[in-house]
Amino acid sequence: MKTINLAVFPADGIGPEVIAASQQVLHRLAQLHGGVSFECREFDWSSAYYHKTGRMMPADGLQQLEAGGFDAILMGPVGSPAIPDHITLWGLLLTIRQGFDQYVNLRPMRLLAGVVSPLLNPHRHPISMVCIRENSEGEYAGVGGRVHQGKPGEVAIQSIVFTRRVTERVMRFAFDYARQHGHRLVTNVTKSNSMQHNMVFWDEVFQQVAAHYPAVATDQQLVDSMTARMVSQPETVDVFVASNLFGDILSDLGAALTGSMGLAPSANLNPERHYPSLFQAIHGSAFGLVGKNVANPLASIWSAQLMLAFLGETELATRLMSAIETVVQDQRVRTPDLGGTSSTTEMTEAVCRAL
Amino acid sequence: MKTINLAVFPADGIGPEVIAASQQVLHRLAQLHGGVSFECREFDWSSAYYHKTGRMMPADGLQQLEAGGFDAILMGPVGSPAIPDHITLWGLLLTIRQGFDQYVNLRPMRLLAGVVSPLLNPHRHPISMVCIRENSEGEYAGVGGRVHQGKPGEVAIQSIVFTRRVTERVMRFAFDYARQHGHRLVTNVTKSNSMQHNMVFWDEVFQQVAAHYPAVATDQQLVDSMTARMVSQPETVDVFVASNLFGDILSDLGAALTGSMGLAPSANLNPERHYPSLFQAIHGSAFGLVGKNVANPLASIWSAQLMLAFLGETELATRLMSAIETVVQDQRVRTPDLGGTSSTTEMTEAVCRAL
Numbered sequence: 001m002k003t004i005n006l007a008v009f010p011a012d013g014i015g016p017e018v019i020a021a022s023q024q025v026l027h028r029l030a031q032l033h034g035g036v037s038f039e040c041r042e043f044d045w046s047s048a049y050y051h052k053t054g055r056m057m058p059a060d061g062l063q064q065l066e067a068g069g070f071d072a073i074l075m076g077p078v079g080s081p082a083i084p085d086h087i088t089l090w091g092l093l094l095t096i097r098q099g100f101d102q103y104v105n106l107r108p109m110r111l112l113a114g115v116v117s118p119l120l121n122p123h124r125h126p127i128s129m130v131c132i133r134e135n136s137e138g139e140y141a142g143v144g145g146r147v148h149q150g151k152p153g154e155v156a157i158q159s160i161v162f163t164r165r166v167t168e169r170v171m172r173f174a175f176d177y178a179r180q181h182g183h184r185l186v187t188n189v190t191k192s193n194s195m196q197h198n199m200v201f202w203d204e205v206f207q208q209v210a211a212h213y214p215a216v217a218t219d220q221q222l223v224d225s226m227t228a229r230m231v232s233q234p235e236t237v238d239v240f241v242a243s244n245l246f247g248d249i250l251s252d253l254g255a256a257l258t259g260s261m262g263l264a265p266s267a268n269l270n271p272e273r274h275y276p277s278l279f280q281a282i283h284g285s286a287f288g289l290v291g292k293n294v295a296n297p298l299a300s301i302w303s304a305q306l307m308l309a310f311l312g313e314t315e316l317a318t319r320l321m322s323a324i325e326t327v328v329q330d331q332r333v334r335t336p337d338l339g340g341t342s343s344t345t346e347m348t349e350a351v352c353r354a355l
Numbered sequence: 356m357k358t359i360n361l362a363v364f365p366a367d368g369i370g371p372e373v374i375a376a377s378q379q380v381l382h383r384l385a386q387l388h389g390g391v392s393f394e395c396r397e398f399d400w401s402s403a404y405y406h407k408t409g410r411m412m413p414a415d416g417l418q419q420l421e422a423g424g425f426d427a428i429l430m431g432p433v434g435s436p437a438i439p440d441h442i443t444l445w446g447l448l449l450t451i452r453q454g455f456d457q458y459v460n461l462r463p464m465r466l467l468a469g470v471v472s473p474l475l476n477p478h479r480h481p482i483s484m485v486c487i488r489e490n491s492e493g494e495y496a497g498v499g500g501r502v503h504q505g506k507p508g509e510v511a512i513q514s515i516v517f518t519r520r521v522t523e524r525v526m527r528f529a530f531d532y533a534r535q536h537g538h539r540l541v542t543n544v545t546k547s548n549s550m551q552h553n554m555v556f557w558d559e560v561f562q563q564v565a566a567h568y569p570a571v572a573t574d575q576q577l578v579d580s581m582t583a584r585m586v587s588q589p590e591t592v593d594v595f596v597a598s599n600l601f602g603d604i605l606s607d608l609g610a611a612l613t614g615s616m617g618l619a620p621s622a623n624l625n626p627e628r629h630y631p632s633l634f635q636a637i638h639g640s641a642f643g644l645v646g647k648n649v650a651n652p653l654a655s656i657w658s659a660q661l662m663l664a665f666l667g668e669t670e671l672a673t674r675l676m677s678a679i680e681t682v683v684q685d686q687r688v689r690t691p692d693l694g695g696t697s698s699t700t701e702m703t704e705a706v707c708r709a710l
């Protein structure tokens with residue numbers, strides 16, 4: 001019997017509901033499989049924890065997590081209307097991303113059969129894109145400050161920091177991923193026409209890395225027109241590699257195009273496994289839905305599926321993905337975001353049955 | 356007879372074709388009106404000029420332009436496949452925006468009757484949004500550099516610089532615009548959850564400025580989920596105010612949602628009129644279409660319409676807007692981007708007839 005050790009963060013808002021759903025599905029999967037079990041340790045670090053302690057996690061939170069020897073982290077959404085977002089996010093999620101060097105944020109965006117896209121005729125040209133987002137520096141380096149605060153002459157500076165090592169590794173990851181998963185095109189998302197320091201550098205590194213992958217075709221798209229391309233010609237987008245901020249923006253757009261924020265998963269990866277990777281739905285904490293048992297758990301469940309794939313549990317990952325696809329295609333059980341009236345519980349049970 | 360002095364830059368790619376079309380329409384408008392004439396001085400500063408001289412414009416280009424006493428600048432798209440984009444853009448357009456303190460980039464995004472949006476059912480909820488984009492600093496401040504160039508330890512830094520004076524003025528502009536044009540909602544586009552210096556500052560200024568406009572409702576949207584909102588609930592978006600980069604990205608998305616990049620206009624405004632403002636289609640130079648007489652001239656013509664409105668030529672502006680709407684709604688004359696086979700010339704003539 002193989003044990004997979006998980007650190008589980010229900011976190012904020014609808015987090016506890018969708019994380020419980022994901023755990024239920026994982027345990028059911030383990031039961032059916034027989035050879036694997038999930039050992040989950042729950043952490044209450046969250047906005048509620050902040051209200052009690054004045055911190056999102058203990059000062060030695062990263063060390064505690066590291067000492068736990070976890071194979072992965074499952075996390076609910078972070079953020080609360082009662083606390084400024086930069087406090088909650090830098091207090092937990094962004095610190096873990098950076099601290100555990102989760103330098104790839106992998107975000108598949110696929111329009112599943114049975115889901116209605118806001119686009120006209122999307123099924124004529126199936127939407128299936130993969131965002132490989134740099135996840136450890138760039139616009140999220142956190143570098144900057146303010147001077148003359150509150151005065152007429154105030155200046156606020158946020159510095160975007162790109163380093164060659166980090167830029168190269170995420171691009172290599174993108175090309176390796178494309179090659180391993182049979183993708184033919186890697187699109188470089190840039191803005192080097194106006195951002196003449198960081199993005200010109202980014203383009204140079206892209207060219208240099210691409211030269212090592214002659215079998216993978218490449219193209220380049222400005223981030224602004226990339227939004228237009230995703231909307232007007234989504235079928236031309238395959239894998240794209242983007243900076244931290246650009247990946248953030250484009251993956252929300254991609255999620256919307258694939259029908260619901262309630263379906264979009266993400267994987268924050270430390271590919272070398274020096275640290276645990278973190279899996280999380282990309283939707284927010286949606287305080288308005290809390291306790292109503294209506295949140296779509298599939299984004300979180302799909303994130304757990306990405307975890308299984310990353311951990312090399314291919315059989316489990318494949319089985320879970322088909323279950324998700326079956327439930328969605330079937331359309332009988334649908335949470336409100338997908339146009340139905342089913343509950344979180346019903347959706348979770350439907351996935352368990354489909355396993 | 357009133358004379359309006361225009362500096363005209365055909366610029367790159369399809370620029371000469373769409374700029375000629377715009378001039379033709381303006382002259383026809385003047386003819387019909389009787390009391391106004393347009394005096395156009397053409398400037399050949401462009402990528403072609405760069406190939407001849409090694410510069411996009413003369414070293415004293417801004418001074419020359421200022422000395423010309425122009426009421427406005429009409430410009431074609433800038434950029435050429437043969438020259439790195441940051442050279443062409445910083446050599447001309449971005450330098451003029453900054454040099455002439457064109458601190459507002461006004462971008463109406465309206466789905467005209469007769470145009471097919473890539474969205475399902477967009478006419479059920481008409482799309483009509485206005486992007487007020489900060490246009491003089493922020494992510495486009497141009498500040499930064501690179502160290503250890505080409506070496507493994509290379510670092511590239513691009514600093515985002517927000518100043519209070521500039522942030523306040525664009526927000527005041529947004530609220531004044533909303534009030535004057537009967538808009539009820541101004542959305543603050545932010546990313547203060549991850550960008551804790553510049554965007555937290557931005558949000559503070561937004562709150563402070565908003566307090567002076569109690570009659571205008573406000574809300575706040577993260578730039579990433581703003582893309583989802585624009586796609587899934589475009590009818591909830593009215594006026595939004597965004598940083599230079601965020602406005603750039605969201606206005607391309609908005610243009611795509613309103614059916615064609617060939618329709619989207621922009622106005623780079625110095626509201627105080629210390630310097631001439633600049634009007635330009637938001638599409639690119641599209642070298643693939645050059646000389647084929649197929650480019651849609653309407654984005655450029657609509658930009659000229661924004662110019663008339665800005666110059667206070669309300670009657671001319673209204674007349675031109677109805678002509679554009681008539682031609683588009685009529686659908687008999689449509690360039691390929693709108694699904695037709697008409698030429699640039701035919702489209703331009705149709706607008707002249709509709710005047």
Ligand SMILES: CC(C)[C@H](C(=O)O)[C@@H](O)C(=O)O
Nearest residue numbers: 078079089248282548549579
């Ligand atoms: C919550 C926020 C800081 C985060 C981000 O911007 O990375 C989220 O939008 C995401 O995409 O995971």
Ligand SMILES: CC(C)[C@H](C(=O)O)[C@@H](O)C(=O)O
Nearest residue numbers: 193194224433434444603637
């Ligand atoms: C050409 C480019 C520098 C420009 C910008 O990014 O501002 C364009 O995309 C625009 O939106 O006007």
